[in-house]
Amino acid sequence: MEALKTPPLTQFESGVAAPRYIPALPSLDLGMLMPPRRASLPFPFNAPGVSYGYFARNAVWTLARVFELFRGEVLVPAYHHGVEVEALIDAGVTPRFYPVGPRMEVDPADVARRIQPKKTRALYLIHFLGFPGPVEAFQKLAEEHGLVLIEDCALALFSRRESQPLGSFGDASVFSLYKTLPLPNGGALVLNEGRPRGLPRLPEPPRLSMLSHLAASYLQGLEFRRGALGRTLRKMARGLSRRAVASTGIERVATGTQHFAREHARLGMSAISRRILAAQDVAGIVERRRRNFFFLQSRLRDLGPSLIPELPAGVCPLFFPLRVEDKTRIQRLLGLRGIETVDFWRYGHPACLPGEFPDVEKLRQSVLEIPIHQDLSPAQMSFVARAIHEVLPR
Numbered sequence: 141m142e143a144l145k146t147p148p149l150t151q152f153e154s155g156v157a158a159p160r161y162i163p164a165l166p167s168l169d170l171g172m173l174m175p176p177r178r179a180s181l182p183f184p185f186n187a188p189g190v191s192y193g194y195f196a197r198n199a200v201w202t203l204a205r206v207f208e209l210f211r212g213e214v215l216v217p218a219y220h221h222g223v224e225v226e227a228l229i230d231a232g233v234t235p236r237f238y239p240v241g242p243r244m245e246v247d248p249a250d251v252a253r254r255i256q257p258k259k260t261r262a263l264y265l266i267h268f269l270g271f272p273g274p275v276e277a278f279q280k281l282a283e284e285h286g287l288v289l290i291e292d293c294a295l296a297l298f299s300r301r302e303s304q305p306l307g308s309f310g311d312a313s314v315f316s317l318y319k320t321l322p323l324p325n326g327g328a329l330v331l332n333e334g335r336p337r338g339l340p341r342l343p344e345p346p347r348l349s350m351l352s353h354l355a356a357s358y359l360q361g362l363e364f365r366r367g368a369l370g371r372t373l374r375k376m377a378r379g380l381s382r383r384a385v386a387s388t389g390i391e392r393v394a395t396g397t398q399h400f401a402r403e404h405a406r407l408g409m410s411a412i413s414r415r416i417l418a419a420q421d422v423a424g425i426v427e428r429r430r431r432n433f434f435f436l437q438s439r440l441r442d443l444g445p446s447l448i449p450e451l452p453a454g455v456c457p458l459f460f461p462l463r464v465e466d467k468t469r470i471q472r473l474l475g476l477r478g479i480e481t482v483d484f485w486r487y488g489h490p491a492c493l494p495g496e497f498p499d500v501e502k503l504r505q506s507v508l509e510i511p512i513h514q515d516l517s518p519a520q521m522s523f524v525a526r527a528i529h530e531v532l533p534r
């Protein structure tokens with residue numbers, strides 16, 4: 141295994157560039173643009189009722205219309221990203237929030253008490269970070285009360301509950317493809333059993349915007365894979381692209397934002413995303429993500445109990461959730477070491493009042509997402525673990 145030394149903190153804080161770059165998300169490799177023949181992709185890609193769009197938020201908006209949820213209320217977890225709630229509200233839905241516990245757990249009995257006859261139309265379940273929520277209990281509730289069950293798998297692509305894929309339990313499910321895979325854009329909507337099929341294929345997104353996302357992912361990969369040389373090339377290319385964007389006035393359809401925009405609701409997934417998808421080794425991705433999660437979990441055991449203590453069989457984790465006291469500081473210190481992290485869901489949708497859900501508020505204040513994606517080797521994970529030990533107060 142490659143030995144990676146972590147220089148002491150003072151060296152990073154004195155402005156010396158970090159020796160490594162560990163991006164939060166996987167990056168594009170040019171080989172993915174010329175995909176080899178692979179076995180067909182698993183769920184949700186092989187589902188008869190799958191359709192694709194630019195992002196998952198569009199799928200949330202579309203399904204609210206397909207199921208006519210604008211006539212009522214939807215029970216949504218108080219711990220959420222915010223954009224899925226915005227898409228529901230834009231589609232005319234009234235969200236009602238249910239609690240999420242300190243370990244991201246959901247109590248179906250509590251959710252059951254919030255169901256209001258004639259008002260509640262649907263249950264919205266988010267599989268946090270790829271870990272299955274209580275989907276069977278929700279299925280039962282939905283059946284008993286005649287509700288639509290929506291599974292939000294934006295963070296749960298390729299995850300299973302035992303042998304059954306997440307997203308195949310409910311009436312409908314949504315996936316954000318570009319979070320797990322290095323695609324410039326892509327979301328999926330699955331309408332399960334007996335639901336309307338054949339949603340229209342949506343138009344290609346603006347080409348220049350798509351190319352700019354593609355180039356950004358490739359340059360990120362260059363810095364990740366080629367070290368100092370890659371960093372220099374990326375810096376130069378960024379300067380050039382900034383000037384090109386300013387002079388041509390490219391309208392970049394940003395991914396990863398917290399807002400739903402109706403003018404982007406009918407944008408499709410690009411043909412390039414489909415091509416990159418076809419190049420993915422799904423079994424390898426799941427295996428590497430699980431390996432990296434396990435590795436970090438065992439290396440960080442001495443720091444106290446993990447937020448999520450187990451990695452059940454079948455789960456494809458998106459990130460490792462690290463609980464910290466001072467998120468901003470820890471994120472900055474890891475950043476100085478070249479490690480990109482994600483400040484997970486610090487703010488929810490304003491319709492959900494923070495004072496009502498203190499456990500959720502605590503999660504929002506304390507969870508930092510550490511990368512464990514498929515591009516990262518055991519040596520790189522070891523570097524990440526050492527850096528965490530250095531920056532966390534004992």
Ligand SMILES: Cc1ncc(COP(=O)(O)O)c(C=O)c1O
Nearest residue numbers: 195196197221224294316327396
């Ligand atoms: C739970 C959840 N649902 C939906 C979305 C929307 O995903 P997208 O960015 O693909 O629209 C997100 C985005 O982070 C999310 O976290």
